[in-house]
Amino acid sequence: MEKFDEITAAVWLSVQQLDFWWQLLALAFALLLASLTNRRLQLLVAAQNIRGTGLRHVAVRSIQRLLWPLTALAILVPVKIIFEMNDLPAQILAIAVPVLVALAVIRLVVYILRKAFSVSPLLKSSENLLAGIIWFGVLLHLAGWLPGVLAVLDSLATTVGETRISVLAVIKLVFMIALAFTLAIWLAEFISQRVQRSAHISPSMQVGFAKFSKFLLITIAFLVALNAVGINLSSLAVFGGALGVGLGFGLQRIASNFISGFILVFDRSIKPGDIITVGDKFGWVEQLNARYVVVRNREGVDTLIPNENLITSEVINWSYADRNVRIIVRVQISYEDDPEQAMALMLACAFSSPRVLKTPEPTVRLIEFADSGIELQLRVWIEDMEKGTGAVKSDINLAIWRTFKENNITIPYPQRDLHIKSGWPTAAVDTVKTPEQD
Incomplete structure (x- = not known):
């Protein structure tokens, strides 16, 4: 807590000085002017991206994300030079320049990482939040406050058995797992795209190799992240035993579907694009996932069929060896x-x-x-x-x-011939009167 008190006192002392407000005013003016200039430049750059695709689109969108910090730098650097030439304090401006450089690099890296994965609303909305968190950490480092903040986070700890768990350790674990998972998923997507472009690998093998590589890379990333934060991997033996008990009691179907998915992929009995009938479900295979297969019918309805059903039940594959x-x-x-x-x-x-x-x-x-x-x-x-x-x-x-x-060819109606093999019953004949009897 002493570090935190020192940081608070230093901030309060700076705020009480007039030089602090002059620098803050100059910084605000530079940022406002950069924002106005950025609006005009954004319109000009967006006009170049009307029909942009592929690498051109990525390049233009990257420039759009770099425009504001670069424009702010172009205005702030001359202001900082003017302050220094007139022997005016410029500590805040000296901090703002590398912060803007770091912000430009962060926004570019985050955008490129986002383009490397499948686009989702959650990922797009979290881009600014992620950039803001990293930018705040850079700001603390440049201001010299980061060691004190880290010490405060490390002091907020509790002990569970023989293990000390602090807020800082939890943040490091989350950060390392997120970083390792990001790299693993990005590498798995890259491998999947490269495999899909190969004309010598069948579609089912492409899916199988992509699944296996993704599972392997994520497992390695998880183990590396745990080891990086100092967690002994031998302690996972208890977790492995609990997982085995869970599989024995309640997760058999999940494990069975997961393993069945790999069997379907590697024996190439079903692959994307195949036309299959499972029970009363008819359609073509859209996706092979880890737990289920997506089958779309003629009505446009997607049916999620567990992989285990395709292994244990009869499946008609209309295009297994021949599409005819x-x-x-x-x-x-x-x-x-x-x-x-x-x-x-x-x-x-x-x-x-x-x-x-x-x-x-x-x-x-x-x-x-x-x-x-x-x-x-x-x-x-x-x-x-x-x-x-x-x-x-x-x-x-x-x-x-x-x-x-x-051509006068007849399509007949259903016909039945009725043959009466004996006469009317005697009682029925006696009741019929002839004209002579009247």
């Missing part, structure tokens, strides 16, 4: 019509849908002599099962209907 799928269109004709003529007409209607493939060729088969008519089947092939089969069948059925109408 056969569609069967069933039609019946009357026994009075010529089946060979009908088969030729059906074959001519096969390409009424543009999605029907020419290879393999469509075929027509006479399947059976059914109760109501002769059953024929037109068999065609498509390669885009994710678009469904309803449109293809509809186009072919309409074409067959028109063609059969033009």
